[in-house]
Amino acid sequence: MAIFLLFFSKVTSAQDNSVTLHFFSAEGCPHCAKEKIFLEKLKVKYPGLVTREYEITKNRDNLILLTRVGDRLFADVSGVPFTVVCKNYIAGYGSDETTGAVIESYISKAAGCEDIVESLNQNNKTGEIQKSAGPEIPEKITVPFFGSLVIRDLSLPAFTFAVAFLDGFNPCAMWVLLFLISLLLGLKNRLRMFTLGFTFIAASGAVYFLFLSAWLNLFLFLGYVVWIRYLVGLVALTSGGYYLYDWYVNKSGLCKVAGGGKKRQVFERLKKITHSGNFFLAIIGIIALAFAVNLIELICSAGLPAVYTKVLSMSALPSWKYYGYLLFYIFIFMLDDLIVFTGAMLTLHAFGLNTKYARYSHFFGGIIMLTIGLLMLFKPELLMFG
Numbered sequence: 001m002a003i004f005l006l007f008f009s010k011v012t013s014a015q016d017n018s019v020t021l022h023f024f025s026a027e028g029c030p031h032c033a034k035e036k037i038f039l040e041k042l043k044v045k046y047p048g049l050v051t052r053e054y055e056i057t058k059n060r061d062n063l064i065l066l067t068r069v070g071d072r073l074f075a076d077v078s079g080v081p082f083t084v085v086c087k088n089y090i091a092g093y094g095s096d097e098t099t100g101a102v103i104e105s106y107i108s109k110a111a112g113c114e115d116i117v118e119s120l121n122q123n124n125k126t127g128e129i130q131k132s133a134g135p136e137i138p139e140k141i142t143v144p145f146f147g148s149l150v151i152r153d154l155s156l157p158a159f160t161f162a163v164a165f166l167d168g169f170n171p172c173a174m175w176v177l178l179f180l181i182s183l184l185l186g187l188k189n190r191l192r193m194f195t196l197g198f199t200f201i202a203a204s205g206a207v208y209f210l211f212l213s214a215w216l217n218l219f220l221f222l223g224y225v226v227w228i229r230y231l232v233g234l235v236a237l238t239s240g241g242y243y244l245y246d247w248y249v250n251k252s253g254l255c256k257v258a259g260g261g262k263k264r265q266v267f268e269r270l271k272k273i274t275h276s277g278n279f280f281l282a283i284i285g286i287i288a289l290a291f292a293v294n295l296i297e298l299i300c301s302a303g304l305p306a307v308y309t310k311v312l313s314m315s316a317l318p319s320w321k322y323y324g325y326l327l328f329y330i331f332i333f334m335l336d337d338l339i340v341f342t343g344a345m346l347t348l349h350a351f352g353l354n355t356k357y358a359r360y361s362h363f364f365g366g367i368i369m370l371t372i373g374l375l376m377l378f379k380p381e382l383l384m385f386g
Contacts (some may be wrong), residue, residue: 018048018049019046019049021034028314052117085107111338118211125369160308166329168336169283177337180196180197180200180338199380201337201341203290204294205333209326209330212305229380231308232306234373236307240367240373241370242366272285303369
């Protein structure tokens with residue numbers, strides 16, 4: 001009984017004693033957002049816990065302080081979140097069960113220890129985040145036919161739908177599907193027609209999903225590195241400028257990446273595949289061709305996938321939701337292909353979306369990409385949907 005009372009008194013003492021936790025963060029950092037939620041839970045369990053947050057992207061003093069803390073602790077402070085309790089520190093944030101448990105162990109043992117961050121920050125009277133004004137970027141955008149839209153009101157599903165829908169109007173992939181449809185309509189076996197067509201669409205979606213997943217995992221692995229956000233912002237601005245330029249000069253809306261020679265080669269391969277006597281080999285051939293064609297499409301898509309996945313990574317979400325959004329993106333992205341193919345198979349007549357739709361998608365895509373680029377550089381918090 002005495003041992004239990006002694007242990008209970010130590011736990012109670014650890015919870016009641018004042019402990020200061022120093023938390024270096026950055027706007028637009030998804031891992032920082034996750035840690036903030038965890039720290040709020042810890043405050044309930046440890047009433048004496050005081051958290052001080054230092055935002056480093058808009059306050060030079062906070063960045064200098066982080067550098068000094070790194071020098072003092074001989075720690076790598078190239079990324080955030082960076083958390084310090086007394087002389088203990090931890091870089092990054094994985095989950096409540098891993099990183100969170102380490103932070104809590106530091107807090108439980110922190111009574112009466114030396115607060116090195118406070119000693120380095122004696123000239124800072126409050127230790128709170130100091131925010132600079134920064135460039136004025138409007139929180140509303142005006143889009144033709146849609147009027148004024150508030151960026152923050154655009155939920156992540158709506159944002160995903162808009163970007164994927166614009167990305168789907170890609171003439172570089174549509175011409176291959178139309179070639180395939182024209183060949184399939186000559187077959188008498190409707191099961192073979194539907195199977196080969198849907199296989200091509202499914203394989204194309206799988207390639208794009210893998211590509212998006214690679215970008216997403218890269219950004220999640222890097223966490224919040226300031227120059228990565230700036231780089232993606234510049235990519236968005238460049239892509240947006242290219243889309244608007246292409247909309248202006250390319251009146252036909254046709255794909256420029258695949259020339260006539262490449263189209264003839266693809267057509268010949270499709271012809272051999274669809275008329276192959278071995279159905280299994282035809283399936284394999286369609287899948288291989290879908291992979292090859294979509295590599296061309298990735299060039300045609302410019303920076304849309306990279307920019308979208310960067311925005312997605314900036315939202316604090318559980319892992320399954322990230323991939324759920326990618327699947328939703330793929331579904332919307334492939335929707336026009338599904339409509340065109342299904343319509344052609346049911347009516348036995350090949351038709352495609354008018355190239356003017358692809359051209360206007362470049363116009364609206366350019367506006368959205370320019371807006372995302374500016375927000376990524378100057379107002380990243382508006383792109384955090386989670």
